[in-house]
Amino acid sequence: MTSPFDLTPAILLRAYALGLFPMAESAEAGELFWYDPERRGILPLEGFHVPRRLRRTVRRGVFEVRADTAFREVMEACATARPTTWINAEILRLYGDLHRFGHAHSVECWRDGALVGGLYGVSLGAAFFGESMFSRVPDASKVALVHLVARLRRGGFSLLDTQFVTEHLSQFGAMEMPRDDYRRLLDEAVTVAADFEGGEPEAEDFEALFGG
Secondary structure, three states, X not given: OEOHHHOOHHHHHHHHHHXXXXXXXXXXXXXXXXXXXXXEEEOOOOOOOOOHHHHHHHHHOOOEEXXXXXXXXHHHHHHOXXXXXXXXXXXXXXXXXXXXXXXXXXXXXXXXXXXXXXXXXXXXXXXXXXXXXXXOOOOXXXXXXXXXXXXXXXXXXXXXXXXXXXXXXXXXXXXXXEHHHHHHHHHHXXXXXXXXXXXXXXXXXXXXXXXX
């Protein structure tokens, strides 16, 4: 457990490099707790599976997909996407600071000028730590995830951490691994340079992701 006044962006990045991440018990809670699961969820970037129907949605360009144009709005939408949430005011502040320092990013789906879905996470070296996603219309968060993976692959990332494996993520090939195995991947990834901003995906990146 940690007091909000104990945490800085530098400490938060150091914790991520060690395999830790913070969560609040509720949106109203004033304290954060560190988590280090015995089994860690990841999405293999080279084994990412895109269901056939979702491929068609991505190819049709149903959404305008942007990165880092509405980071705070994405976080706030994620915080209200469920009846209960672990995103409290301190999480909003900390990750907002990380975004300003270039270590937290959002991928957003827009339609008719409205933000309808997206996700956010933390980048450190060649590791990306997915934090949360939301969707106000069908498939918006899924399309954001596909664009994230295409961007990470183009940008030279090697690890996409999902923290846990959910039924939703399982359809994309998410898998669990023991903590020690995860840390070996993490130790290697955080020492390698990768480029989120310069990883804007092209059409060929999606075709490679879809398998041709």
